[in-house]
Amino acid sequence: MSIGNRVLLGFASIILLTGILGFYSLQQMDAVRTTTETILSRDIAALRQIQTARDNQYHMREARAAVVIRSLTGGNEAAVTPLIATWRSVATQTEASLNELLAAMQRREAVALSPDRMVAWRDVAQSVNQAVAVVRQIISQSNLQFQAVRTGDATGIVSAGEPLTALNEEFERAMQQMDQALDRAIRIGQERINSFYNGSQLSVLILLGGALLLAIVAVVLTRRSITRPIGVFMDFLEGIGRGDLTGTAPSSGRDEFARLGATLNSTVEGLRQLAKQSHAATENLNAAAAEIRASTQQQAASVEEQLAAVQETAATVDEITHAGAQVGKRAQEVIASAQATAQTSAAGVRAVGDTSRAMDAIREQAEAVAGNIVALSEKTQAIGDIISTVNDISERSHLLALNAALEAAAAGEHGRSFAVVAAEMKTLADQAKDATGQVRSILGDIQRGINSSVMLTEEAVKRVAAGKERTDTTLATINEITSRVQEGVHTFQQIIASTNQQQLGIEQVMTALQNIRQASQQTAVSTRQLDSAAGNLAGLAQQLVTFADRYRL
Template sequence: MLKTIKAKLIASFIALMVIVVGLAAYSVVNIEISAKGFKDYRSSARSSVIAGQVEAELLTLRMAVKDYMLDDSSQKNQAFEQAYQTLLSTVEQAKSIITDPEELKRVGGVVQDLTDYQATFTVVQADMQKRDDIVSGILDVNGPKIEHALTAMLNQAQQLSKTQLTYDAAQALRTLLLGRVYAMKFLNSNSDADMQRVLKEFTTLNTQLQLLTMQATDEALETLLVEAETSIGLYQKGIQEINQVIIERNQLVDEKLSRLGEKITQVTQGIRSQAKSKQDTIGPKVQALNETIIFVLIVVAILASLIALTIAILIPRMIANGLDAIQAVLSKISDTGDFSIRANVDKADEIGQMGRAVNHLLSEMQQAIKEANQVVGALANGRFDKRIQANLSGDLNILKQGVNQSAQSIEETMAALSKLLDAMSEGQFDVSVQANLEGGFKTMLQNACTTTQSLNQTIGGIVNAMQKMQQGEFSSRVNVEAKGELLKLKDGVNHSMNALDAAFKEIIAVVVAQSNGDLTQKIKNQYQGDLKTLTDSVSRTSEKLVEVVSKALTATSVVNSASDEVSRGALDLSQRVQEQAAALEETSATMDEMNSQVQSNTQNALQATHVAEEVQDKANTGAKVMMQTIDAMKAIQESSHKISDIVSLIDGIAFQTNLLALNAAVEAARAGDHGRGFAVVAGEVRSLAQKSADAAKDIKKLIDETVDRVNQGSSLATESGDMLTSINESIHSVTQMITHIAQASAEQAEGVHQVHNAISQIDQATQQNAALVEETSAAAESMSEQATLLNEDMAFFNTGTTLRTPTKKPQASAAPKGTTSAKVPALSAPKSAPKSASAQPKPMAKIAAKPAAAKASSDEWGEF
């Protein structure tokens, strides 16, 4: 199947191209899969980060709501609006970053929840405004009126010296003050117990007013009592409306704001959890895929290298060996003139076909020359019955027929002449000889018969001329004086000698030119008879040689075309390998940038850890100093202010614990998966803080209404110590969370570094493939140069036509950087001497030296 060189070249390079194209397709497909994995991994990481940001901004928003609940100032309202807009912007950013449809749907739900959250907060703001309006329009107006009326009543009772009325008025005033104090506490605490205490105090106040009404006998007192009762009724109605507004507001906060906040938090935590799960799945798959790509690239590259090396060694060697064998045979024949030498024809390829064609031509030429020499030798020896018996074809057959016909004519002529000469030897010149002759032989015989008398005078000159002709000298002529028919005979002999001389000169010129490689020389003059046959045979021989040389040149053109196709394929493959290398360089640059960002995050986390540790040390020192101050103040006032200190301590702990829980929740959201445990603990701490606050409120019922400044100072010092302790604990928690973040960043940096190394290995393998393609292109160029050199050697024979092989014209855009495309020179007669052997590839070194040998053997060609 693969017997010819063309088939072997096509099959070899198709196999090589299939391997390389398969490798390229495999690399492109799997690198695209790997790149998609990196893209999904990065998308998951960005989704996790943006979800953490949303959760942190949400906690900031909820803190702003709590701050507004404690202080409904415009500054707190602006803080809420700013936090809301920031959170909304972060959510919109998340919608542009997150690509998973399910997660996008959940993020869309978050946007709707935020809209509900803002609408609910607007209602809460309205309730807060309504509460403030009632406080400023009713409580702050009627409270002083009641106190003024009771104070005036107390003064009048004292003036009237009514002890019981004075006592009851003082008790009513005391009850009023207690009611207003608990009303203020209720506005701050929103506690149902404080509200019940307010209602109880005002119920007691109404009872006390009834006692005062029964004791009032003065019209002025009655007027004051009516005024007080009216104001008390308005005050009670106002405090009840405030209670209802606060209940509605707290329901909105608990049932809407808190639940919406927890719902959004669950969504962000779910997104982060799903992103982490994707990363845990994608990371190992991408790593395993990269390792597989590297292994396959190495194996296929080695296989392609072996195949290319085999093609580059075997095929040129096979072609060179075959051409060297044929060249050696032709050179040996040229040197020795021995046409019995034959080329090796065992191969079934184009070289073998060329060898068989050369052998067949040599066999026919050898047989024709051998038998022609035998016929000529027989004629020279006087044997005119010898003929060429070989079975020839084409021009050689024409030569055979011409020689045989010439021998036949000579035999008949010589027979007639012999008979005539026999008669002449006897002195009988009137003898008549009949023979089937034509042309000059017939004329010569007729003239001989009619001019026997003149032959005696001219026979000597004719014999002399014939002898010289037998010796190969065609310049001799018959110079004997003759008249009549003898003169014609003399002139006929001389004319024949002239024709033979001219014909053989042209034949010698053609044969000498062929020995010098010039196949364009032709016999220009026209001859008749056997000379025409002889000259035509020489011309046909030249044409046959032109045909043989042209076929050899065509074979070299085929080799040139094959090498051209190989070179173009190598250039195309080189371009694809360069595109693959460029894609790998872009991926490597992206991994470098990611690695730098992860390293920067790790360093920032470490620096934050050091700063937090320094802050914790300072907070510990401050806490120790404050504890010493508290111990000193407790030692001074332990006996008289124990209950107040305990209540203040519990209240401070509850408040600071609540703040700590909120801060821990914020930090837990920022810490991501590592902060989930802190979020749970923060919730429990908030619950405990709420219970502690409730307990503190119950204990405060037992505290006296007046607290001196020493007790206040002690309470403030205690609260400061607790705050420092809480801050210290918060800083410790933050330090631990930052440490965990730093560790996670370090692990992530290590993973990115490993991926970067894998891509670098793929890039190296791609560069090796590019080098292999350049080597293949160089091998094809070398093959083209060897074929060109063979063209130049075969161009020693000038056939009169110029056969050109296709010149390689690779596209400039397809040539890879650092690769030089080989140009195949046109096949024509050499314009200068052949190149030296040292400047040519080794397989063709022998061929380059043959033209000189051929030129040196031109004398042997002349003999032929």
């Protein structure tokens, strides 16, 4: 099987397991939803039917009470008859609703989802039977009471009503038992829903675990079927990298690895043939390189002897040229130094001018700083006046707090809260007084610093003025030095002109010797390059031999 089919099979198995898991989960969710809807619909319908029966019995009791009240308040038979007809209609509805409820409970008992719930529905049906029997007794006893109503027998009406009270209480007890049984059925239904949900959840988790396990197995098998052949090929390629051309790659089978192994085997065979041919060619190249190097070494020796003779002749002329050049060089250096001195003097003049202007600017700025410091001192004095005012306010507040405390003490219990306010006022006055004292101290330090700054600024202005006078004197001195340096430059230029005329003849002789020496040097360099190339060729041939020997054939 090919690698692509293996990977496809692994992914297909994982997708299939995921689909099965999803389908089963949907089925379980649908089953939980169906069970929940069934239980809830049955329980809600039962609650509604019970409430309808209770309401009908209540209406029946109200209709009977209306008949009794109308007859006891002097109503005739014509007035009572419609009320009795209403009661009979309500009684029929009550009995019919109870019978319908009984039939519904019996049907639920037959299709109950669990034995416990079947027992609960059976208990509800028994309570409904009791309620039906009680309602029938109520109807029978109410008919007796209505007969007394028709005859106008008030004593019979009252005596017939006493059993009805007991029957109503018995009906209520039956309804309470019915409610209890229905609550038990509802609770059992909820437990059934929870149990079914937990079972579905557990089954889905088990199926999910199994799917994960199968997916892991599929992934491991797929990985093993791919990584193991890759490891074999990696070992084979590492051996080739070390120079081992004796091995072969596995090429059995029909997958991509078999085709890769066949391709690698053909490639290694080509490398074997290439290594054999390279080994033979490098041995021949090594022998030829040795012969070329021996010939170039002999030629280099003769060229070196010719170059030595030319260099001895050129050395004598070079000494003469060197002496003349030294004289000209010294004169040039003197001129360059003099010109540099003149340029430096000019730069010094500009620097002194800039310094003078900078001192004027510093003086103006120092005067401006002094003015700002004086203004700041005036503002500091104004702040001191404000602090004095705040201090007076705090002292008056302190006195006011003391008076308030005295008034509060005179007022007794009624002035206790006022005494607290007075104490707070005193505390605030003390804090304000302390703060003004601290601010006053800080302002005193600031005022002293400002006075010191004013004095230092005035001293700086005086020193700037003195520096300005000294700068003017320095500028005059530098101008005088510059003029004398220019005179020296003109003198040395005349000396250099005469020296250059003497150097012209020597340079012509030196040019001829330089041409001869350069030709000899070029010949020597070419010979040395040829010898070096021969040496490099021999080294390259030896490297090729060593490289060819790396491969084991």
